[in-house]
Amino acid sequence: MSTPHPPAPHTRLASGPEGAAALRPLLDTVLAALDSGRRAxxxxxxxGGPEAVTARLRAAAGDILPEHGDxxxxxxxxxxxxxxxADPADPLCAAHLHCPPLALAAAADLAVSTLNPSLDSWDQAPAASALETLVTRALAHRAGLADAVVTTGGTESNQLALLLAREKHGGGVRLVHGANAHHSLPRAAWLLGLPDPVTVPAPAGTLDPAALDTALTDLAGPRGQLxxxxxxxxxxxxxIDPLTEIARLCAAHGARLHIDAAHGCGLLFSDRHRARLTGLDAAHTVTLDLHKLGWQPVAAGLLAVRDPADLTVLHQHADYLNADDDTDAGLPDLLGxxxxxxxxxDILKIAVTLKTLGRTGLGALVDQVCAHARAFADLVDAHPGFDLYDRPTISTVLFRPTGAADDTVAAVRRTLLTDGRAVLGRARPDGRLWxxxxxxxxxxxPDDLAALLALVEGTTPR
Structure with missing residues (x-):
């Protein structure tokens, strides 16, 4: 009987008896390459912009499917x-809701990739399915709701919220949203074949309750149809929209309420800022997203629900995954x-973060970024060469060079991007570019904030 040959070094598996030994040298390689790439x-x-970046990547990759491996x-x-x-941990990378992940969350994600569980049946993810139940309910309770399911982020959560409303109240459900709403909401209505949404003015960047009251009165229909x-x-x-007033109007008009808190949900962990989310618990569904103000690697979204029965519409049957006799014997059904x-x-990294930092630890991180935003707004406001749009509500600050045309503002942003010196976003809250x-x-x-403002000042033509 011949002795089996050991697997080639690059075909060894990440889990199993030899998994740790196979991974350890590869992790050293990855960490060294991450550091050398950062320094380069x-x-x-x-x-250099898109063409230069693409050229460098293609040169490094070469033949991506060679005859013989490299x-x-x-x-x-x-x-x-x-x-x-684009490194979200760099203080000058400050454009988007794209957070620098915590190292412990990234390490937990490595365990997930190594074990490779799949949450479509219990026998593929026994412990992971139990952990998901614990964590989703804890986060839902933190938001004042009953249960939650994991999603890929805000877009999927918003789509799922509209689907649950449609399945409960019928295909005539009509979405009513503010002009400030995320694009995924009207897009979800389109994907689900719902009637054209109604857009309510948001003159100061938040949904106007008086205009909402008028819209709901004009659209009056069966309970739950709005x-x-x-x-x-x-x-x-x-x-943040006036949640309490909106919830009151929804109750008065018999409308269902969904709150997209993908950005703001992190305030739930902060004693200092949690009151800004008063009214969240009045919603039927709430979008949460911890790869924003939760410092998680993508993806880390959830949809929380007030009534767990709403989720029963998700149930599907596939005999190879959730056979009736298996379910009757006590094996959990995960397809719903x-x-x-x-x-x-994705729940493991969230669980590790919650357990390690606790609510107060996460709340402290939220408080820190909110304080940074206030400090940056102070710098802008005190500088004669810049205009500040408004005081920050969470951790976003809008500003622009005083007297600059929109074309100049856009050019400043693109110059900083092309030079690789700073990553700033853009917004048009009042018709002007900020x-x-x-x-x-x-x-x-504080020095990072001052450096960011100085970069913009030095790039703006006078």
């Missing part, structure tokens, strides 16, 4: 990715917990 980049994002591919491609990345979507943390400015079938347990900073790095220092 030298700033918050790569210089044992250096891991090092080369991780280096290339890091060199060409679905109002409010926002707790707008994408452009981080503003998502629109997806194969699904990685530069947007979304401060999500809790370890940002």
């Amino acid at each position: 980049r030298g700033g918050p994002l790569p210089a 044992p250096q591919a891991l090092r080369v491609l991780v280096h290339a990715l890091a060199e060409g990345a 679905l109002v979507a409010a926002t707790a943390g707008t994408t452009d400015a981080g503003l 917990r998502s629109l997806r079938t194969t699904r990685r347990p 530069l947007k900073t979304t401060l999500l790095n809790p370890h940002t220092r």
